[in-house]
Amino acid sequence: MQLVKVGLCAFGMSGRVFHAPFLKEHPGFFMSAIVERSKEESKDQYPETEIFRSVEEMLQHADIELVVVNTPVQTHFEYTKMALEEGKNVIVEKPFTVTTSEAEELVKLAEEKNLFLSVYQNRRFDRDYLQVEKILKEGKLGALKEVEIRFDRFRTEPGSKEHKENPALKGSGALHDLGSHLIDQATQLFGFPEKIFADVFSMKGSDFANDYFEILLYYKNNLRVRLKSSVFSKEAHYAYILHGNKGSFLQERTDGQEIELVAGATPTYNEDWTKPLNEPDGILNYLTADSETKRLLTSSEPGNYMNYYQEIYEHIVFGDALPSPGSEIIQNMKIIEAALESSKQNKTIVLSHY
Known part of the structure; x- marks a missing residue:
């Protein structure tokens, strides 16, 4: 090898x-x-x-x-x-x-x-995101109308990392940190939006970098995608909520890779290494071809960040597709900048200008 x-x-x-x-x-x-x-x-x-x-x-x-x-x-x-x-x-x-x-x-x-x-962009390999991808490919929801993706935490006190907490430093705050994941997932699933409206600020106060954002992405065919994050969320929300003209899908954020890695787990090559789920983590409710309602509890399959490095290796050795190339992620940077501008001016931004 x-x-x-x-x-x-x-x-x-x-x-x-x-x-x-x-x-x-x-x-x-x-x-x-x-x-x-x-x-x-x-x-x-x-x-x-x-x-x-x-x-x-x-x-x-x-x-x-x-x-x-x-x-x-x-x-x-x-x-x-x-x-x-x-x-x-x-x-x-x-x-x-x-x-x-x-x-x-x-x-x-x-x-x-x-x-x-x-x-x-490691969270493309989270179990919950992969489950959303799977559900969308199955087509049971029909034409999507409304989507919400959230990443909430309960961290009411500022962290110790200056580069994330100091509002005087460009790139600090939740929008660049967590927002880069949510924006990436939105663009992976639905492409580059036409317009954006955003609210970005610090719930802890102006002495700290932004810790809250709500971004509304406008797509063709009347699709709206909302991205949201807060550090004052003691009770968990569904991380993914998708509504289409044939059904809905709700998915919890259940990927435990970061937690297990922090605790000292050793990831394995070419096999699942995270702990299995004890119970279902999603709800799929849709109309069948016979117009009957079918409601299922769903369970996501394990994710694995090793797959990112496997794709890097396959690109180097075999010339396969490069995962999340910089040329692709530029579009995420444009959305981050547009969100900051939208929040500052309190207006909708047309993204063709970026």
Whole structure:
């Protein structure tokens, strides 16, 4: 099996939870380098991996062909550009960059260098999202009319991460953080909308970055898609609500990969590794061909973030499709910028202008 040598730009939560375990367990990757500016926390788990004190040092001296840029979003543009200029392929954490113009510049540079640039949209591999995809492909809901996608939390106190909480920093806040997932799922399922109206602000107060957003996406055929997130949601809502002219589907957010990884679970290659569900997590209610109502409790199948890295590997070795290429994620950045502008001006934004 061809071995792909990888360098990880940071070993915070993102590195420890979402990247290093999968790179270690996938037989096609070897984690050659990790950047830890002052500590050596990775040494016990990854003794064969060389530690560097800066991204610059790693890019200049490490034996790597693929770089994972998993640093704060405000540094994504700088480090991704640096890696591309050094001739490295790049995986960059969502939300890609702070602005659309930065994203476009990086995509252009990657094309000029004949390198690939992929954005780590791991929640395309969540069990709940995959179940929504499955239900839509079955066509039981008919023509969709209204969709809501939510990602709520109960975190009434600000976190400790400056790059996410400081409103003075571009790219901070829930819209760039969680919004990048919801927007990506909406565009994957329904394409690029025609118009947008958004409400984005901080429920904790103006001293903190936005922690609430509600985005209304306008599509052709009278479809409306609402994306919403709040940190003051003690009781869970359905994460996905879909209504069509033949039925409805309600799906809970039940993917447990992040929880299990934080607790120390080891993901496995080429098989399911998360805990099974104890009970159904969805409701499908629709009209049959005989116009009879059929109501079913549904259970989603396990998701696996390893599949993202498998797709990366297959792209490198076999030339298969690249998962979430930067050129595709530019559209998500445009929606984020339009949402901020809509909220600021309190008006609907026509997205053809972006």
